[in-house]
Amino acid sequence: MESKETARDGNQNNRDHKDQRRRNNGTKQEGPKREAILDLNKYKDTQIKVEFIGGRQIVGVLKGFDQLMNLVLESVEETLRDPEDPNVLTKDTRSLGRVVVRGPSLLTISPLDGSEVIDNPFVAAEVQA
């Protein structure tokens, strides 16, 4: 019985050691890039547009977030898509109110302020050239 106990203790120590080594190894591989590449603090209490994997698009006021990029949005409006062609957005929206967005299903995040629909800029460039 006792020997079993010590054996398990030894195992535990061993495991801890390995655990630590693995962790050290991990940080070495990842380098200093542990922090997010986007600072969401600057978007707090401003309107942002969020696109989801699968194609849904919403606009809402950013109230909170975490390091996994889960978001808390308020006064959310979803932009509805054409039922025939899901690539095409319609002018219709629906209100969702307060929403928690799951980080892993995010596709893009962009600020609404300063965004605008423009004419095809690439055709113009070709014509000029």
Added chain:
Amino acid sequence: MLPLYLLNSAKSQPILVELKNGETLNGLLTNCDSWMNLTLSEVIQTSPNAEVFTKIPEIYIRGSHIKYLRLPEQTMDYAKEQNMINMEQRNKNQNRRGGRPNNNSGNFNRRRNDNNRGGNYNNRRGNSSNYHQSHGAGDS
């Protein structure tokens, strides 16, 4: 030449990103991470049917949904140049420390050196997964 290393050296340059849904984004690469998540600035977003064009000051893109990236032609040369500089730096460091690289060096340096040695990187990965396995065996 590692893809992520090339991408890293394309920072602040104009790139084109096409997402899996067919959307394309033209903009300056501001930052990227090891998952290929990107932040672009001064972006023009084109819808999948190439009908709607949107100007966006900044955008964050999930790396797992990128189909491909187009980088400027010079990026490769620039990356090679950087690679050479880093190699020289590493050799200097090695000599100073009597053939033991990376000891006590800052995080930044360590990362750069890792990037230069693709083979070692893989070896380490193998090791770390071994740790995983043995760890799992200990549990059962």
